[in-house]
Amino acid sequence: MVKNSLLAALAVLLLAGCERMLIGPDPEDTAGSNFDVLWKTLDEKYGLFPVTDVDWNSLYGLYRGQLDESTTDNELWNICCQLLAPLENGHITLQNKGATKYFTPEFPDVEIFNGFNIDVVRSRYLSGPVKTGEGNITYGRINETNLGYICIHSFGGASNGRDWVRDMADVVTEFSGCDGIIIDVRNNGGGFTRNDLYAASLFIDRDITYYYSRLKTGPGHSDFGDRIAKIVNPRSDVPGFTKKNVVLTNRFTASGAEAFTLICKNLPYSTQIGDTTIGAIGEVTHVAQMPNGWILKYPCTLTVLADGTSPENIGIAPDILINNTMRDVNAGRDRVVEYAIQYLQQP
Amino acid sequence: MNIKILLLFLAYNAFIPLLSNITAAQDGTKNSLAINVGLGNLHILDEHATPVIFRGTGIAPSAEYVHDGRSGWHSLEGSFCFMNLSAASDNYKTEILAGHLRYGYFRPLFNGSSADNRPVFAAGASVSSHFMKYDYLILPATSWIKGIESWYGSHSLELAAQARYGWGKGNKVRMLFYLPLLSNVSRPAYSSSGDYNYEKNDWDVKAFGKTMIIPKNLMFNAIFSYQRILKKNLGITAGYEFCFAQCRKPDLVRWYMNSFRAGIIYNFNNKQDGEE
Numbered sequence: 173m174v175k176n177s178l179l180a181a182l183a184v185l186l187l188a189g190c191e192r193m194l195i196g197p198d199p200e201d202t203a204g205s206n207f208d209v210l211w212k213t214l215d216e217k218y219g220l221f222p223v224t225d226v227d228w229n230s231l232y233g234l235y236r237g238q239l240d241e242s243t244t245d246n247e248l249w250n251i252c253c254q255l256l257a258p259l260e261n262g263h264i265t266l267q268n269k270g271a272t273k274y275f276t277p278e279f280p281d282v283e284i285f286n287g288f289n290i291d292v293v294r295s296r297y298l299s300g301p302v303k304t305g306e307g308n309i310t311y312g313r314i315n316e317t318n319l320g321y322i323c324i325h326s327f328g329g330a331s332n333g334r335d336w337v338r339d340m341a342d343v344v345t346e347f348s349g350c351d352g353i354i355i356d357v358r359n360n361g362g363g364f365t366r367n368d369l370y371a372a373s374l375f376i377d378r379d380i381t382y383y384y385s386r387l388k389t390g391p392g393h394s395d396f397g398d399r400i401a402k403i404v405n406p407r408s409d410v411p412g413f414t415k416k417n418v419v420l421t422n423r424f425t426a427s428g429a430e431a432f433t434l435i436c437k438n439l440p441y442s443t444q445i446g447d448t449t450i451g452a453i454g455e456v457t458h459v460a461q462m463p464n465g466w467i468l469k470y471p472c473t474l475t476v477l478a479d480g481t482s483p484e485n486i487g488i489a490p491d492i493l494i495n496n497t498m499r500d501v502n503a504g505r506d507r508v509v510e511y512a513i514q515y516l517q518q519p
Numbered sequence: 520m521n522i523k524i525l526l527l528f529l530a531y532n533a534f535i536p537l538l539s540n541i542t543a544a545q546d547g548t549k550n551s552l553a554i555n556v557g558l559g560n561l562h563i564l565d566e567h568a569t570p571v572i573f574r575g576t577g578i579a580p581s582a583e584y585v586h587d588g589r590s591g592w593h594s595l596e597g598s599f600c601f602m603n604l605s606a607a608s609d610n611y612k613t614e615i616l617a618g619h620l621r622y623g624y625f626r627p628l629f630n631g632s633s634a635d636n637r638p639v640f641a642a643g644a645s646v647s648s649h650f651m652k653y654d655y656l657i658l659p660a661t662s663w664i665k666g667i668e669s670w671y672g673s674h675s676l677e678l679a680a681q682a683r684y685g686w687g688k689g690n691k692v693r694m695l696f697y698l699p700l701l702s703n704v705s706r707p708a709y710s711s712s713g714d715y716n717y718e719k720n721d722w723d724v725k726a727f728g729k730t731m732i733i734p735k736n737l738m739f740n741a742i743f744s745y746q747r748i749l750k751k752n753l754g755i756t757a758g759y760e761f762c763f764a765q766c767r768k769p770d771l772v773r774w775y776m777n778s779f780r781a782g783i784i785y786n787f788n789n790k791q792d793g794e795e
Binding site for chain 1: 562563564568569570571572574606607608609610611655657659660666667708709710711712713715717718719720722763769773774775
């Protein structure tokens with residue numbers, strides 16, 4: 173028995189020793205090591221340093237020196253958040269193990285979020301509002317007009333896995349006789365690219381290159397590949413709506429909803445009304461794991477427009493700037509929708 | 520993986536031994552087929568996805584067909600494994616699928632047979648395909664989701680060496696070593712968006728990639744096996760395999776696997792069996 177135990181212990185030691193010798197040491201779960209992983213991951217993989225005005229190396233020096241063996245989890249969390257904050261990108265998220273803490277460097281004033289309330293729109297401006305698309309779409313006709321209203325709350329996936337975005341085609345068909353449509357993507361935080369592209373393809377009458385993506389090709393902050401055109405084509409399988417439309421945006425319009433906005437921005441018959449979007453457009457396919465179980469998500473591509481500028485961290489400015497206040501919403505009004513109705517009714 | 524590429528992969532590994540079998544149909548040849556069950560223990564660091572090391576154990580069945588001709592020895596082997604790997608933090612895990620096919624040709628260095636109570640050494644070459652694909656899963660709150668997908672594929676022309684020693688009635692040990700000299704290596708693009716298919720919301724795994732010479736793609740494979748013929752042409756076999764691989768492009772991936780296997784072996788069309 174003792175002999176077997178000794179053999180088993182020896183085998184474990186050999187295997188553990190082999191790992192260290194053949195692969196290298198596992199990063200330690202210490203404050204310093206976790207910080208190093210976070211900093212190095214972004215240093216080598218983050219795609220937006222060219223449009224970010226930060227000295228990443230000096231931030232390392234500033235915060236790394238504050239960490240030692242006595243640093244608590246809370247202190248490490250605060251320091252990591254301080255490190256991420258200057259990146260000012262809404263696509264970066266850090267969450268702790270168990271998801272009890274969550275941080276993103278760009279989070280606009282919550283009053284802006286509350287400045288849009290779908291219940292106000294439903295009760296005051298729509299006749300017979302309907303919810304469809306697994307709850308992702310609210311639509312209805314604008315009272316006493318020949319205008320349609322579609323609010324897309326999210327481009328994410330449905331919890332039941334259903335391909336809900338195809339319901340958009342039915343909604344657009346129902347509005348085929350309308351003179352114009354208001355497409356509301358305020359507070360829409362994005363989701364799956366295929367969903368925002370499908371929705372946008374129902375409103376376009378031509379192929380549209382909505383932005384260019386440059387992939388990181390190496391660890392340097394300037395290591396990028398050539399521009400890859402991102403193109404969306406009109407649908408041929410279902411009828412679209414290519415009359416006048418208005419896209420409503422606010423500071424919580426993010427990611428895929430910004431791609432949707434950019435696509436519509438290319439249409440001569442589309443107008444963006446509301447506020448500038450958040451400016452978090454790049455593709456987020458990278459999820460990094462820190463030794464302590466914290467999870468970091470970040471964009472690993474650089475999004476640029478045809479003129480070479482990047483809307484990242486800036487957002488897409490509206491053609492007409494107008495915002496609700498909390499007072500408006502509390503009074504049951506949506507001034508943005510009201511303006512859009514007036515705008516679409518102009519000859 | 521694209522089904523056409525998979526078929527191509529299987530075909531190219533299968534046709535060479537088929538041809539050699541046809542030409543080697545002569546007196547004194549030996550053929551055997553071994554089928555094994557096995558367990559593999561894998562340790563992997565893939566910095567494309569994470570600096571965290573994952574490790575775990577899973578099933579690793581394998582099979583090998585050996586043809587000993589007068590002019591040389593041929594072997595065709597394949598294995599498969601599925602594992603759930605874990606990391607130090609319990610909200611990370613990795614599901615891994617790996618497959619491996621190899622055809623090897625060896626020429627004995629001295630005139631001798633494996634059954635005459637003395638070691639025989641052989642050298643040769645082999646072609647192999649090794650592919651492993653792994654999903655890095657995270658547990659943000661209550662359910663596991665895929666964080667990132669990565670893979671390592673290596674299709675190689677290898678230097679091969681073999682030593683055999685046979686004794687008694689049907690006992691044999693073999694040691695095999697393989698070292699890839701020229702490889703076509705498939706790895707994800709540096710930016711994980713480079714392989715991401717937005718239409719299907721998942722990564723497109725590429726079967727082939729860049730061609731590299733040693734040591735840019737470094738792989739070392741050693742196999743030790745023992746077989747014993749028990750009754751007529753049927754016997755048992757057991758073995759151990761060690762495999763180590765490292766590639767630094769576009770990100771460092773480094774892994775090793777220890778596999779233990781046991782199975783049955785069938786010698787067929789062997790007129791010389793038991794005659795030594």
